[in-house]
Amino acid sequence: MNADTGDVQPLDPEQMEAYFALLEAVSLLQHQVEQHLRAEGDISYVQFQLLARLVHAPGPLTMTQLADGVVYSRSGLTYQAGLLEKAGLITRGPCPDDDRATLVTLTQAGSDLFHRVLPGHVQLSRTLLFDPLADQDVHHLGDIMTRVRDHMRTLPPRSAAPRKRRTTPPRSGSDPIAG
Amino acid sequence: MNADTGDVQPLDPEQMEAYFALLEAVSLLQHQVEQHLRAEGDISYVQFQLLARLVHAPGPLTMTQLADGVVYSRSGLTYQAGLLEKAGLITRGPCPDDDRATLVTLTQAGSDLFHRVLPGHVQLSRTLLFDPLADQDVHHLGDIMTRVRDHMRTLPPRSAAPRKRRTTPPRSGSDPIAG
């Protein structure tokens, strides 16, 4: 690789604008959502995502299944699961099929909390993201970002497999705002 | 409004898709960019942003000016500025107009590093973000996200916080978001 010569074409002004507006807007959105969830239910956005996955899952999930798509390290999930368990929102128990695995189960309190903060979360995403957009914009945005997301999903594993690659089905997974 | 009853309509499937695709795509993009910058120039994305602001600024910036739009706390910038100064990429000096302020100046090494990692950064954003998009998509994406960003920049911070209300103490500093 010749890193000394700048033999890469610069981005068009339009690309630059899209790139930076995208990153900054999402940063603002994430920050607001984080503040809201903390004030409303005393949970972080990561914890909200984990509860959402459990709510929409057919049953208990293993730690790795729960981590996939939410955090980039398994240890990060161990930490969050500890907090959620201490708060009484989930329980961790052994997996009958595999003694190495830990099955995470949503408690009634966890389900209650999720459904308590969900309306506000939906309302906030409306206020922040969808208010300034027309229906056509939303359609186009979803189309664009779905393509980008699926494109990037094909490249990296999510929850970091330092040893070997996992064959994770590209499932859409969490949709906590499904009424 | 009544926060106890879930009298909020769920999002349309199309809105839901756009919302989650947006957040996950940007999360993946940020993570890849972070990895790249760390490997290429041993800097974080935040540090890259700070160098970028200094490169494009007409002259030195104060800490607050530098923080705007990059971090959500001034202390976070103090920490990063310390790292950048220790790495020889910036210098901090007094401000002649205001003895309270600190002027941050880009060094030659800082400028060199920025221009060294920029081509790879641009190339990566191309590969991850713009490859699956047509020119018209890029245009629309920029238009949409610019509107969303500007919309969020000008929102009242206290929109929905029914619980945990405390008499607002002196508003510490200016809003780093609303430049």
Added chain:
DNA sequence: ACACAGTGATTTGAATTCGAAACATGTACG
């Protein structure tokens, strides 16, 4: 049965971030 690589989860340590409080200077007003 036994070694051994592969996999699930946790522990540990370092890095980064934010919020509150402390600190220093500037400004307004009696």
Added chain:
DNA sequence: CGTACATGTTTCGAATTCAAATCACTGTGT
């Protein structure tokens, strides 16, 4: 002048994240 408040920055503590190392179990080959 002097006091009170506003503004720019830093210090400090707590929370969160990741990567590397570690522990525990599974399955396979011999």
